[in-house]
Amino acid sequence: MRLIFLGPPGVGKGTQAELLAKKYSIPKLSTGDLLRDAVRNKTPLGVEAKGFMDRGELVPDQVVIGLVREKLESRECENGFILDGFPRTVPQADQLTSILKSRAAGLDRVIYFWIPKEEIVTRISGRRSCPKCKSVYHIHSVPPKNEGICDGCGAELTQRMDDKPDTVESRLSVYQEQTAPLIEYYKSKNLLSELDGSGAVHDVQGQLIALLS
Ligand code: AP5
Secondary structure (H helix, E strand, O other): OEEEEEOOOOOOHHHHHHHHHHHHOOOEEEHHHHHHHHHHOOOHHHHHHHHHHHOOOOOOHHHHHHHHHHHHOOHHHOOOEEEEOOOOOHHHHHHHHHHHHHOOOOOOEEEEEEOOHHHHHHHHHOEEEOOOOOOEEEOOOEOOOOOOEOOOOOOEOEOOHHHOHHHHHHHHHHHHHHHOHHHHHHHOOOOEEEEEOOOOHHHHHHHHHHHHO
């Protein structure tokens, strides 16, 4: 299964991608996670990406495409993948099509998640993430068993730098300008399915599985 999860920041793409990847035993490729790792490890790519991410802007297309191409061409993705947060611009989507074409593969579905804007702000402001195993929590809706500690690996949870209110506003406008056009892009290719992400995590997961089957 080759899937794209599309939607605004904080809508729950990463949470749903993680659950579905486990269920179908396919990798989840999150460009946000890959970029945050590069920033943390201070690689040349991470150093280049950091300023864009801190300002809530998109990292330049060629940087992100290079990162994704390498992953998609690896054996890990032979039997499918979930792309979480990629593509985010029309040039990225065009490049993805040609990478897949060169492997005689196509996309199965693009899931567009949506929730009301107030809920986006609530979700992002309460998000806590594990820097080690990448698990994502919410202080109210998806709390860890022990406050501030990752259930999976015991590491201390952190708040993302780009989850500050001002940066969230920039991310939302960047989404509207540069990423929302992909809704029509994939609709015109008959690949888009819309999903109301406003229910509880397991309800949304149930709807997603029903939609895919
Ligand atoms: P990225 O990490 O991809 O951020 P994003 O797309 O803005 O998405 P988020 O991670 O904020 O949200 P999500 O939809 O995954 O929600 P989550 O599941 O965490 O990108 C970060 C930055 O990297 C970008 O700004 C850009 O600079 C750069 N970048 C990344 N990809 C790029 C690309 N392709 N091109 C260029 N630049 C790129 O959930 C949010 C919260 O809600 C959590 O606390 C969660 O526990 C909670 N939650 C989830 N589901 C529910 C539910 N159903 N009910 C209640 N709470 C819920």
